[in-house]
Amino acid sequence: MEILIPGLILVALMVYASTRIKKTAALAYEPETVETDDFVIHKPAGFLTVIGGDPQYLFESYSKEFGGEAAPDFRKATAYITRSDDGPAPGDVVITDRTEKISGRTYRVIEAERINKGVEFSVFTKSAMKDSGPIKLEVVALKETTNEMLQDIESMLLSFEIR
DSSP states (O other): OOTHHHHHHHHHHHHHHHHHHHHHHHHHTTTTEEEESSSEEEEOOOEOSSSOOOTSEEEEEEEESBBBTTTTTSSEEEEESOOOOOOOOTTOOEEEEEEEETTEEEEEEEEEEEEEEEEEEEEEEEEETTTTEEEEEEEEEEESSOHHHHHHHHHHHHHOOOO
């Protein structure tokens, strides 16, 4: 009996802590709008914003899900914002390359295909010049993906604006 009460208290504390951790983790994958001095972007549900990641990125996010059997080492999609406008990567096959004007600023929007370790990807970039230099959003997604993921990518591309 003397051990039972402290044991029950310990179990109750563990259940409480576990529930709080699960709720907090689930909130990390909720949609959010990320605003900085340089840009604004809407991160859709199912994506996690990386905090304190690679310093070369102004913003980094990835999908919760991996590629499954065909690409177990890759996320379904990843998104990066960098201070560059180097265009498509060497080896990328450009599908479309167009410009669009948003709030008086001209953006370059490119859709390309890439092969990495034998896995096919679709690459979507949107970039523009700012006084401090170019800023580019790049979203890399498995070529074989769901319509829902494509809608999420389109949402990110449409919401991305340079300030």
